[in-house]
Amino acid sequence: MNDWVKAKVVGRHQWSEGLFSLQFEAPIAPFQAGQYIKVALEIDGERIGRPYSLVNAPGDRPLEIFFNEVPEGPLTPPLSTLGPGDEVWLTPKAGGIFTLETVRPATDLWLLATGTGLGVYLSILRTAKPWRDFRRVILIHGVRQASDLAYAETLAGIARRQGEQFRFVPAVSREEAPGALRGRITDLLAEGRLESHLGVSIHPSTSHVMLCGNSAMIKDVKAILEERGLVRHRRHAPGHYTTEQYH
Ligand SMILES: Cc1cc2nc3c(=O)[nH]c(=O)nc-3n(C[C@H](O)[C@H](O)[C@H](O)COP(=O)(O)OP(=O)(O)OC[C@H]3O[C@@H](n4cnc5c(N)ncnc54)[C@H](O)[C@@H]3O)c2cc1C
Incomplete structure (x- = not known):
């Protein structure tokens, strides 16, 4: 089971057809560059969440994700319609080991x-x-x-x-x-x-x-x-x- 915190969408950018970035304000724990959070929406009474890498540096805010719409997917079609003022759920702790922390110079x-x-x-x-x-x-x-x-x-x-x-x-x-x-x-x-x-x-x-x-x-x-x-x-x-x- 995931814990979730509410996040407010504070920015949206569409790069091309089906390609988006969203920015959020939310109280998440410190993370390492390369880690991901889960983003979720309530869809037909169910909370559907998927992992997304964070694009912003750990010390920078807002939080940002970069994603493409998968037309047959449950989350990305509604996610791509969000804009400033809308709300999503995020996991408050980022995870993952795709980082430089243990890599030798x-x-x-x-x-x-x-x-x-x-x-x-x-x-x-x-x-x-x-x-x-x-x-x-x-x-x-x-x-x-x-x-x-x-x-x-x-x-x-x-x-x-x-x-x-x-x-x-x-x-x-x-x-x-x-x-x-x-x-x-x-x-x-x-x-x-x-x-x-x-x-x-x-x-x-x-x-x-x-x-x-x-x-x-x-x-x-x-x-x-x-x-x-x-x-x-x-x-x-x-x-x-x-x-x-x-x-
Ligand atoms: C650790 C991790 C980090 C991730 N970070 C990102 C990220 O930063 N940006 C991002 O766009 N996605 C990322 N993903 C994929 C993301 O979690 C979702 O799977 C994707 O956004 C589609 O969500 P969906 O609910 O619409 O469809 P899903 O139910 O997740 O997928 C539906 C189908 O589409 C396929 N699919 C999933 N993602 C894509 C895609 N990008 N292009 C084409 N087909 C796809 C799946 O394999 C599946 O067959 C990450 C996945 C993992 C495991």
Whole structure:
């Protein structure tokens, strides 16, 4: 059973068709960048909750989530219609271990996201830890259409602040887009196009890789990483990659 607190929606942004961010004010406990909360609504007399990564840095408010509407899902269609003044339920404590807290410093931190998997990295990138513990931080955001490349201004701000320590590569699979690689993250990695574009390789001696998003990307990239000698990171058995599967 979850505990719940009432939260007020204080902001909403629609990035493209079916792609949204919502901001909340609510008294939740301190959390670590990379963790998620559950968001719930009363639907037909039942409280339906789903986990969402927090996009804001732990010290920043309002709380923020980034999600896409799944038309056949019970929660996201009504969630996407909410606006300032509406109320939702949140779990008062964030959870999850998709954080940098137990990861050993390395040369390169690779952050690979499909779709709304980008959000969790924004929280991490808004803290000091990645910039202190890694020489380079490389973010790859895979989407189908260029219109799904959300948070461009936030990413431009991070690039301005961090300079050459930060590399951002958008990857668009279904159309050509200026400044983006064409293709799925998995294919770009398997064909070597991603690393040759960056001039940086993923290697167990230099890299920690985080994977967030859909199950197909995570499964395929895991296989590529393991072939190259990277092993899953565990709290008590440090390794080279960590995953957070949204669906
Ligand atoms: C730890 C964790 C953190 C998560 N954080 C986020 C987040 O930050 N942002 C986010 O958008 N989602 C996130 N999710 C997924 C989210 O919890 C919901 O599953 C999703 O928003 C759909 O909710 P729903 O109730 O409408 O449909 P559900 O009943 O949850 O799902 C209906 C169907 O749609 C599939 N599905 C779920 N999510 C998606 C999706 N994004 N795109 C396409 N198909 C999907 C499911 O596999 C299922 O088959 C997270 C999931 C987990 C486990």
